[in-house]
Structure formats: structure tokens, C-alpha cells
Amino acid sequence: GAVVSQHPSRVICKSGTSVKIECRSLDFQATTMFWYRQFPKQSLMLMATSNEGSKATYEQGVEKDKFLINHASLTLSTLTVTSAHPEDSSFYICSARQGSGGEQYFGPGTRLTVT
Amino acid sequence: DQQVKQNSPSLSVQEGRISILNCDYTNSMFDYFLWYKKYPAEGPTFLISISSIKDKNEDGRFTVFLNKSAKHLSLHIVPSQPGDSAVYFCAATFQAAGNKLTFGGGTRVLVKP
Numbered sequence: 001g002a003v004v005s006q007h008p009s010r011v012i013c014k015s016g017t018s019v020k021i022e023c024r025s026l027d028f029q030a031t032t033m034f035w036y037r038q039f040p041k042q043s044l045m046l047m048a049t050s051n052e053g054s055k056a057t058y059e060q061g062v063e064k065d066k067f068l069i070n071h072a073s074l075t076l077s078t079l080t081v082t083s084a085h086p087e088d089s090s091f092y093i094c095s096a097r098q099g100s101g102g103e104q105y106f107g108p109g110t111r112l113t114v115t
Numbered sequence: 116d117q118q119v120k121q122n123s124p125s126l127s128v129q130e131g132r133i134s135i136l137n138c139d140y141t142n143s144m145f146d147y148f149l150w151y152k153k154y155p156a157e158g159p160t161f162l163i164s165i166s167s168i169k170d171k172n173e174d175g176r177f178t179v180f181l182n183k184s185a186k187h188l189s190l191h192i193v194p195s196q197p198g199d200s201a202v203y204f205c206a207a208t209f210q211a212a213g214n215k216l217t218f219g220g221g222t223r224v225l226v227k228p
Contacts (some may be wrong), residue, residue, distance in 0.1 A: 108158045
């Protein structure tokens, strides 16, 4: 089946620093990747949709200058949390989709803790 | 405004019995619904889906029922097994939204041996 990986699985950083999270589709080409955030005991909230080679589309309320998304290839998308603050601490999950109507396959998630 | 709601945050069921998880939605444009299973610190894994042109879809121990007039769907797991203990999310989407998923809040299922 389709496999999506994320790196790192867990990261702790200091307030004010930037953190990059990678999302890779290992055995298929992902034309679209999605980035979600999940706070404890809450649902997954879509942050942005990224299509290979074009700018990401951000959901309402998500700061595009704070959460930089790059989808430079069909197998890799990155999310950079810039100038991270403790309130950015969350579980970030990506998903990848092949084609316009295909199934979304989720990565294992990245736990970000900002101290 | 939460477009997809799972009103039961948790459910406890005995092994071998049926687990019934409920999900309600408000957006009548949704035409495709999915259920995901999620363990702590892991990404969701796809379980089963249903298109709005159907009212039932079955896959092994999992059956999803859709009642469009009530804007309600349910997931039945029978028989429940201890390994089914996880958080279950329902999600909805529609083609015009680029198939972006809107998730419900999740229901934590505990299957007791």
C-alpha cells in the first residue's frame, strides 16, 4: 500500500526558532499534499493544501508567513514553522494524494514541542 | 461552525459485541464520507468509506451506514476486538472542495476483553 513518512517524528525547539518538517510519499507520486494540525483531544484541522510546483492554499486563520509550505517535488513537501512559540506546540500530520480524486494517505505525524 | 460532529467522545464495549459510532454533518454538499482509525502519536489509517449515492457499505467487520435525509452516518464494528481500541474519526468531503477532508472530533473506543 501507499506509504507516507514524516521526519522528524518528534522535535523540541526553543521559542523563536524555526522548525522544518518533511513529508515524503515513498512509493507513489503525490500531486497534492495536505498539512493538518491536531491539538490534544481535538480533531485534525486542515492547515493548508499544497500542489506540486505551485503555492500552497491556506485555510482561514492559518498564517501563511508563519507556516511556510514548499512542495518542490512529487514526493516531498515541507512545512516550516517560523519563529515558533509555545502555542505552536502540536501534532502535525501530513497526507498525500495521487491524482485529483485519489485516497489520502497519512503520515505518522510529528510532535512539536516549543519551550 | 463544526460541519462534522461526533457527539460521543468515548465508547466502551465488551469484546465480541457491536460497536456503533455515530457522526452527523451539516453541509449538504458533502458527497463522500470516510472513517479513519487513529492510535496515539500516529497518523490516521483509512478504514472504510461511502459515497452519497449509497446508503450502506460493508468491508469485513466494518459497515458504514449513511442516512442522507438525516445527515447522519454510523460505523458498525462487529465483533469488536481489543485491537479495535483507538480513536475513530469520521470525515467528509465533496469534489468541488478539491476533496479536502473535514474531520469530526473523534470517538475514543475502548474494547474490554
